[in-house]
Amino acid sequence: MRKKLLLLLSLGWIFNYAHRMAIPPLIPIIKAELGINNAQAGLLMTSLLLPYALIQVPAGYLGDRFGRKKLVVVSILGYSFASAFIIFAKDYWELLTIRALYGIFAGLYYAPATALISDIYKEKKGSALGVFMVGPPIGSGIAPLIVVPIALTLEWRYSFLILSIMSAIIGIALLISIKGEVHEIKHARLKIPKHVIGLSIMNFIGLAAFFGMLTFLPDFFVNKGRSLGEASLYFSILSIVGIIGSLTGGVIYDKLKKKSLLLSLSFNTVLSFLLAKTALPLIVPILGLFFYSVGPIVTAYTAEQATDENKGAVMGFVNMMGFFGATLGPYLLGILIDNLSYEKAFYSIPLMYLIALSIIGIEKRNVIRT
Template identity: 70%
Template sequence: MAIPPLIPIIKNELGITNAQAGLLMTSLLLPYALTQVPAGYFGDKIGRKRLVVISILGYSLASSLMVFARQYWHLISVRALYGVFADLYYAPSTALISEVYKEKKGSALGVFMIGPPVGSAIAPAIVVPIALALEWRYSFVIISLMSALIGIALIHGVKGEVRHVERVNFAIPKNVFRLSLMNFIALAAFFGMLTFLPDFFVDKGRSIEEASFYFSLLSIVGIFGSIAGGTIYDRVGKGSLFSALFFNMFLSFLLVKTTYPILVLPLGLFFYSVGPIVTAYTSEHATPENLGTVMGFVNMMGFFGATIGPYFIGLLIDRVGYEMAFYSISGMYLVSLLIFMFEWK
């Protein structure tokens, strides 16, 4: 998430369009999505911790290569390589947590998933000052070193595999396809919003520092939203997903209508609550033998949506402007809500 707060600077230096800026997220998310199912399967097969370590060290090295990028296609290539390693992370991690914590998996996943909002919150505070003082490429060197340290800590902090699956089953039940479609649309809206939210505020007359602050604020509140979402799921089940999707639809509409920055506070709560809820709900559609595969499939479909979302929103911004493009995000949450209502029945 270092890219969104840097988009205004990158666009200015390279002279790229909003659609091309959206592709900087798409180029990462497409390879990330493509191998989610194999990542879940091989995590079950060779060891989930081992695959997570390979992922963290691999994408840390890949991201550091951004310091050598001088042309637009260089950026696209580095982001794609990052995505190849990043795709090994999610499925084995969430499968392991869901299996170990069982009845409390929502709460555990809620704590696990504070990672994205924490990362999104601190990213502008790290990358924007470096970009303004030195150059934006050096920002990626710093965050790569930070993430590499986490991989090294995991090697030494957790000895061996926490759980080993004896019989691995590469099977995807039919009842997860509608859930996967809902996740596809919801993550398209999520990443479309995240990619262009700082640029949206800049377009409305805010400075890049102020826009980055609002982006961080959304993510800081999202830390509490992630924990709350998982905890509420453990208590009320899938009804929590209905509420999260509804309020994301309503609040994203209200943000565009009013452009009040204060709305990032309630939006952040519901914005980041969807992840742990969907992940916990997905785990209930699988058995221990195919848990990694099912988690990988639903996340794969979600990140196909995440791949399309930033480019689609960027294209709409170029064609019809920021306001109409951001209204479409609210529309996507509405469609995902309707799909989930059929799933609920």
């Protein structure tokens, strides 16, 4: 039962990301049709990430209070139907509104799902969450492979309808095949301990860098003279290689604990700088190994900062702070691109990773002293 649940939760997370990351490879097409600039294109990510962030703590508490599996099913079916409405979007503002609706339902997923996995797998939570966190790289990797051919053959809005049908099937399978609640909490508590503040700030900065990179990476390569198809391929390679990074990150966390986070942030700093400087496609697969390793490491570490009664709330709070950063990242990077060159704007990404690394490094020394 544990393996079936982990599989279905991971599939739901994969499509959660496929829906949100369907926008980046379509940005050149959407900008041309709707006549928007890069900052407005960045808002197409911000519009879903802001409500996504705001719903995190309530989602964690509601999952603890009323049932984590139940809330996960509501999330999958909700974000599937919401994303399907994009087929009716006639202009930029309608598209922005629908993406915000999608963000609300998508935001109900992470906290209850990760809390449930950490409770079930206990001492093996890092490895299990490493499997779960293949959602971002796989979801991001398959997104352009699905949406770009549909957009070029039919029309880009139909891409979201196809994705919605696929993800709704996962939600129905989870509802039918896993009976009842797997792990119930007797006394749910909405309590956020002070010692997770540093981790939350680090996650804010790290996810700002992460989503800024993901949002504009295809357009970055197009600007450097690559075709849309080639740029989409690089985007997919980053994410597909990231599957290995996610799985490895979870396993390494079980062995190295917090040191694994320092190593991952260090490599992301160096590699994102080299990509901004050279735009060499060869850097992309190497970056993918470390780019996606941060997710399972942060998730497993966060789970260890909470008790059974407030685990959902803590997971939600750290993720909420991260997605406040993710909300700002694409928009601010879009502004930098509009006012600077792509290369200069992309230097902000390694800078953010360096700041995140510094925060965790300082926090580590403080922990040792105490």
